[in-house]
Amino acid sequence: MALLPPFLNGSSRKKRAQVISIDLGSRTTKAVLLERRGESFALTRYAMLEAPIFDKKISPEQLADHFHTISTALQSATKFISVAVGLGDAVVRQVELPQMPVDEMRGIMKMNHKSYLQQDLPNHVFDCFIIPPRAEAAPAKAGDAPRNAGAAFSTKFKVLVAAAKQQLIADFLQAASLAGLTADALVPSVVGPINAFEMALPEVFAKETVALVDIGFKYTSVSVLDRGELATNRVVNIGGNQLTTGLAEMKNISYAEAEGIKIGMASEVEAELQMQVIPLGREIRASLDFFEHQHDRPVSQVYLSGGTARSETIIQMLNSEILTECKTWNPTASLQKTLPGQQAVEIEHVGPQLAVAIGTALAAY
Ligand SMILES: Nc1ncnc2c1ncn2[C@@H]1O[C@H](COP(=O)(O)OP(=O)(O)OP(=O)(O)O)[C@@H](O)[C@H]1O
Numbered sequence: 343m344a345l346l347p348p349f350l351n352g353s354s355r356k357k358r359a360q361v362i363s364i365d366l367g368s369r370t371t372k373a374v375l376l377e378r379r380g381e382s383f384a385l386t387r388y389a390m391l392e393a394p395i396f397d398k399k400i401s402p403e404q405l406a407d408h409f410h411t412i413s414t415a416l417q418s419a420t421k422f423i424s425v426a427v428g429l430g431d432a433v434v435r436q437v438e439l440p441q442m443p444v445d446e447m448r449g450i451m452k453m454n455h456k457s458y459l460q461q462d463l464p465n466h467v468f469d470c471f472i473i474p475p476r477a478e479a480a481p482a483k484a485g486d487a488p489r490n491a492g493a494a495f496s497t498k499f500k501v502l503v504a505a506a507k508q509q510l511i512a513d514f515l516q517a518a519s520l521a522g523l524t525a526d527a528l529v530p531s532v533v534g535p536i537n538a539f540e541m542a543l544p545e546v547f548a549k550e551t552v553a554l555v556d557i558g559f560k561y562t563s564v565s566v567l568d569r570g571e572l573a574t575n576r577v578v579n580i581g582g583n584q585l586t587t588g589l590a591e592m593k594n595i596s597y598a599e600a601e602g603i604k605i606g607m608a609s610e611v612e613a614e615l616q617m618q619v620i621p622l623g624r625e626i627r628a629s630l631d632f633f634e635h636q637h638d639r640p641v642s643q644v645y646l647s648g649g650t651a652r653s654e655t656i657i658q659m660l661n662s663e664i665l666t667e668c669k670t671w672n673p674t675a676s677l678q679k680t681l682p683g684q685q686a687v688e689i690e691h692v693g694p695q696l697a698v699a700i701g702t703a704l705a706a707y
């Protein structure tokens with residue numbers, strides 16, 4: 343699902359041969375260059391850069407410089423970019439709307455979003471994506487009615503609504519154009535891992551009830567996917583930054599030192615790190631409980647992505663806190679890889695951190 347400004351209409355978009363996708367994380371910018379190869383895609387190059395500014399607002403000019411640095415790092419001639427809108431900057435919700443064209447849905451959201459989203463969002467741009475009805479398996483025996491037999495005839499659509507500040511969208515577009523690039527799509531970050539997951543693990547996506555948890559620097563996004571649908575999503579204000587800060591305080595060492603230990607030798611500070619992971623684990627557990635109570639259905643697995651999910655130690659700690667199997671997954675699994683030397687080796691470790699960038703690229707195609 344792409345959050346598009348009104349004059350960039352999804353249906354008029356071209357099928358690009360190459361797309362640069364940029365995930366502007368609060369600490370690290372992740373970018374990938376994806377190339378279309380018939381029906382599949384190839385990951386040609388990736389880049390990880392320090393975020394230009396991570397404690398205050400960035401100007402379109404600074405952002406343009408950053409875009410330029412990214413496109414140079416990717417050694418790409420393509421002008422087309424797809425950008426993930428940060429977890430703090432976009433609102434994503436699933437709602438039910440009567441059947442109507444998407445254009446009309448956008449209008450309804452603009453006027454009435456308060457009653458649908460329980461939130462007043464002045465000066466926001468809205469986009470809507472109709473979630474295709476679940477393809478339910480035919481009943482095994484006569485009289486064994488499918489669970490949502492009415493779905494195909496339902497008068498309502500399940501719709502994913504995204505909203506972002508008009509000014510933010512305008513700034514992104516201006517930055518892209520200052521850098522000589524074309525913004526094809528602006529995609530809410532939350533959607534990134536979901537798109538990438540559908541492509542990497544299509545069977546699990548379609549048939550199981552799982553949680554996708556992306557743990558970054560400032561935020562953790564928790565989405566419950568129930569057999570191909572986004573059932574709930576929540577953004578928790580805890581990420582790797584909080585783990586490092588807490589560790590530094592407990593060990594009475596500098597932030598940089600604590601960061602080094604967390605990444606390089608987490609097992610030596612196990613007790614202290616575990617203390618930092620507990621609140622995050624509780625928040626994730628609470629999101630799963632919320633879904634499970636509402637739907638009376640267990641979440642069978644927790645799939646982790648984001649920079650913090652690169653740590654096997656942290657995954658194990660979360661596992662014992664959440665008590666549902668936690669594991670990382672590989673968002674590049676179904677992509678062809680044509681990466682240059684060192685990147686081809688490192689992708690195995692970096693993969694989970696690229697989930698948002700890869701999913702954002704897929705949304706643009
Ligand atoms: N091997 C590792 N072990 C533990 N933590 C790691 C490792 N590698 C990276 N991190 C942590 O990952 C975090 C950055 O992750 P990521 O790039 O996903 O965040 P971001 O997208 O910039 O932030 P956000 O999504 O919150 O806006 C940092 O806090 C860093 O300490």
Ligand SMILES: [Mg+2]
Pocket residue numbers: 366367368558559648698
């Ligand atoms: Mg992130």
